[in-house]
Amino acid sequence: MTTGLVPRGSQLVLSRRTNADLSAGAYCFVIANGDDDMDICGANGEAIGVLTNDVVDATGLAGAEAFLSVVVQGCALVKFGGAVTAGKPVKSDGSGNAVLADTDKDKVLGYAWETAATSDIGLVLLNRSTLSV
Secondary structure, eight states: OOOSOOOOSOEEEEEEEEOSBOTTOTTOEEEEOSSSOEEEOOTTOOOOEEEOSOOOBOTTSTTOOEEEEEEEEEEEEEEBSSOBOTTOEEEEOTTSOEEEOOSTTOEEEEEESSOBOTTOEEEEEEEEEEOOO
C-alpha cells in the first residue's frame, strides 16, 4: 500500500551532490560517500537521510554533478523492503529500503509511522540511534 499520508512542514530537506546513478533510488536511504557525494545505503548502514522522488542518473554528466533532495530530519516517505508494523524501529537493507530493526546493535534510522509490506512506500519518522536488546 502506498501511504495516503503526506509529510508537510515537518521535514528538513537538503540538497546533496552526487555523480552516481541514483535513478532507481527514490524513497531510499542514502549514505555520505567521499567528497560531498552520496550513494544508496547498504545493509544496516549509517544513512544521512532519504532521497525524495526527484532522482537522476548522474554518471553521464561528463564531470558535472547532480544535486538531489535528501530528507534529513522529520517524517520521510521511504520504500519498505519487508513487513514492518507501525511504531517499530527500522534500519536499511542492502538496497536502501526500510526493514525491521530487531537485532542488538542494529543502526535504527527511524520509526515506521504506519504498517507497511514489501515494496510499500510509507512514512518513517527519522530518528537515528543504535538498538540495544
